[in-house]
Amino acid sequence: MSATTTGTPLSAVSADAAVDAAAAAARRVTVALLRAGGAAPGLEEITARLEEVAERLEAAAPPLDERQAQLWEGGGAHRHDPVTGTENAIAPPLVLHGQEDGSVEGTVTLDLPYQGPPGHVHGGVSALLLDHTLGVANGWAGTSGMTAELTLRYHRPTPLFEPLVVTGRQVFVEGRKIRTEGAITAGGRLCVSAEGLFIDKHLPRPGRSATTG
Numbered sequence: 733m734s735a736t737t738t739g740t741p742l743s744a745v746s747a748d749a750a751v752d753a754a755a756a757a758a759r760r761v762t763v764a765l766l767r768a769g770g771a772a773p774g775l776e777e778i779t780a781r782l783e784e785v786a787e788r789l790e791a792a793a794p795p796l797d798e799r800q801a802q803l804w805e806g807g808g809a810h811r812h813d814p815v816t817g818t819e820n821a822i823a824p825p826l827v828l829h830g831q832e833d834g835s836v837e838g839t840v841t842l843d844l845p846y847q848g849p850p851g852h853v854h855g856g857v858s859a860l861l862l863d864h865t866l867g868v869a870n871g872w873a874g875t876s877g878m879t880a881e882l883t884l885r886y887h888r889p890t891p892l893f894e895p896l897v898v899t900g901r902q903v904f905v906e907g908r909k910i911r912t913e914g915a916i917t918a919g920g921r922l923c924v925s926a927e928g929l930f931i932d933k934h935l936p937r938p939g940r941s942a943t944t945g
């Protein structure tokens with residue numbers, strides 16, 4: 733999970749290092765489980781311990797509407813998204829940086845949980861990385877919105893276990909339509925390119941007023 737790109741960090745500033753650390757541990761468990769498989773001794777005990785952890789977290793969770801209001805507080809980047817979210821165990825997480833030329837760029841190394849073809853990244857995972865990166869590129873450029881169309885071209889298989897560079901760049905804005913493009917490269921070779929149409933529209937954020945408790 734290296735992050736060697738330079739520029740302005742666009743991921744949300746960590747609000748709670750303890751939550752980030754717990755998510756990182758959960759991520760590590762997910763990789764380790766897939767790497768160990770049936771070879772792990774005492775799987776029944778491991779399962780019971782993981783279930784216990786889940787029960788403690790579930791018992792501590794506030795009502796969902798309250799939690800949603802917390803998650804959407806503030807502006808710009810958030811810590812919960814499935815790509816860069818440091819608090820989200822399913823996010824790799826990709827760390828994006830804004831560049832002076834208006835583009836965004838990040839580096840990430842993916843392991844077995846993201847596998848599609850043998851030794852390579854699942855195409856839907858590449859789409860996830862690019863959709864988000866294009867969205868963040870729009871935010872960095874100043875006009876963002878919802879994805880209306882995302883066109884991908886898979887040029888060559890995208891490798892697991894080695895650094896991938898993910899880039900995005902807003903091309904133009906015309907009325908509410910936003911055109912954005914991006915790519916995933918490995919070792920300087922183009923693996924996936926993306927073109928997106930975004931529409932300048934934002935769904936309302938859940939508010940504290942929605943809470944009952």
Ligand SMILES: CCCCC/C=C\C/C=C\C/C=C\C/C=C\CCCC(=O)SCCNC(=O)CCNC(=O)[C@H](O)C(C)(C)COP(=O)(O)OP(=O)(O)OC[C@H]1O[C@@H](n2cnc3c(N)ncnc32)[C@H](O)[C@@H]1OP(=O)(O)O
Pocket residue numbers: 807808809863864865866867868870871872876877878879880881908909929931933934
């Ligand atoms: C998502 C934002 C998150 C929070 C952002 C916060 C801060 C921003 C800062 C930084 C950004 C950071 C992170 C963002 C990261 C990732 C982004 C992820 C984005 C997503 O993961 S998002 C989920 C997937 N996404 C959907 O779930 C969309 C479902 N869909 C709809 O919600 C509507 O469908 C919508 C809104 C697309 C349009 O609806 P609408 O009613 O607003 O617009 P309308 O129909 O009036 O169309 C206006 C003009 O666009 C043309 N047009 C519309 N759709 C088109 C299409 N598909 N193809 C070609 N042209 C199309 C029309 O033809 C017309 O063109 P014309 O004006 O020329 O006639």
